[in-house]
Amino acid sequence: MAEHGPVEQVQARDGRLRVFLVDDHAMFRAGVRAELGAHVEVVGEASTVADAVHRIAATGPDVVLLDVHMPDGGGRAVLEAMRRTHPQVKFLALSVSDAAEDVIGLIRAGARGYVTKTISPDELTDAIRRVADGDAVFSPRLAGFVLDAFAARPDTPVADPELDQLTNREREVLRLLARGYAYKEIAKELFISIKTVETHVSNVLRKLQMSNRYELSRWAADRRLV
């Protein structure tokens, strides 16, 4: 299947973001490519984990759009293989699944954001841009999952409160995100700058990734995922 992929353009760069597609459905890749073509430069696509790892390393894109469910390990395997060797590549999960375990799992593995495949082309372009700029992209549903995962447990002592718990401000930002507010609306609502909102959101993401194993296993157990 991989042999039929398009010729990869390794160097050409005209200011547009360089995006790589990883998805095992050729139809979907073609659709995304058509939708995004005007705004970003799609530098390559792959349908398997091994292929993706190989070609992402070769093309060095800014952002990788990553499917969660693929036959041989899925987006998580790609993330884990690439993260150490290519830390500058940003990953945005683009999946049809919005199940909590998929979303949180990908974020913990190092994805900078998570959007579902029903997202509109404009929103997707915007999300790619934000991820490339170093921001985190939260859909309302993702914000909801995070709130759920970090639900206040005042009775449980946490090993490292700095790391594992969300501040009130971050929680507030997440709530507004979950209520469907855009970043600039959140900034207006809370009387802070957009940059601050972005910082809070990035911090939430960092905490999600850094949360210890104990926290993760309890989170999974709470939801009967394991």
Add this chain to the structure above:
Amino acid sequence: MTPHPPRLYRAPEHRMAAGVAAGIAEHLGISVVRVRVAFMVLLGLSGLGLLLYAAFWAVVPLRPGDTAVPPRRDIGQLLPFVAIGLGVLLIQVMVFDSVGAAGTAGWLVAIIAVGAGVIWHQSAPERRRQWGESMPVPWLGAVVEESDRRAFVLRFIGGGVLVAVGIIGVAAVYSPAQNFDAVINGVIFALVGLAGVGVVAAPVLWRTWNQLRSEREGRIREQERAELAAMVHDQVLHTLALIQRNASDVKAVQRLARGQERSLRNWLYKPTASPTERFAAALEQAAAEVEDTFAITVEAVVVGDRETDERVGALVAAAREALVNAARHAGVQTVSLYAEVEPDQVSAFVRDRGKGFDPDTVEDHRHGVRGSIVGRMKRHGGRAEIRSSPGEGTEVRLILPISGAGSTTEKDR
């Protein structure tokens, strides 16, 4: 013997032989197994248990009013008790006149009968049925089948004792009692013999067991596949057919696709909960109804969950009304619904980015907002705020203070 009231009756619906033990157990309020064990023990006193049972059978009447045909006696259940009873009787006989090889053989038979009866009784009935179907010799299942830890330990110890007693017995019978070396030799040879039997039998047992396991796995897979196929046929194919026939009607296609996506998603990822019992399920159902009715997308996010009651139900109804309003008047394709259950309050937010309006200019006769949302929340001790301005969209905030009970934010989800 039959004090009244209440009288002692035989209980035919739980009977194993005649319902005597079940009746007594019911009458005394103790477990039926205890009564049966008591009969077994009494058997040891010159068969007193059997006599007592027969006497009870003859004297105690069937419970009146039980005109229904009693269930067929379960041979599988009766068997272990017969075996145990036989064993006890034999032991009792042996105690009085055990002589020579015949006596020892009798002992062995007695002990084995008791052991086998106990093992058989310990195994669950449905497992026995499974053995019956899948194995040429049903009782083999008791030895081969993997089961819970307790049964395994019991079987292991029981089997060990039986074997040890058997070996010592054989050795004692065939050697002069005063020659201890001969006994040891006998034991060693018996062990070697047993090991040989084990070597011969093990592959067969292992193969049977593997075959059974793979059969079971295959059955489960087949069942899952059938369930999936049924779902795809009933829902997905029909929706796709409808979409093909309505291809020109964009709204209809979107509605069909949304509805199908939702039901597939629920089927794949969501644990099902009853909308009449759980807050999150109720809210999601309301959102789904609005989606289907008005062909819009409701992005529902619910954090935490709890049981519903009248007040929480009112909040759900108010949120539904807000969704309907947004779908009707805002002129947008997407409305977001966010709800959160906290220990001290339940809140819901319905937001759209549509036309918006000036809340001050809403006329008094418009009941949707005043009656169904603001008024309803107020009646149930909560409050509703409506934030809207032309061009900016609308957000309805519903907040309901609650006492902590019933919230399941932190556990049990």
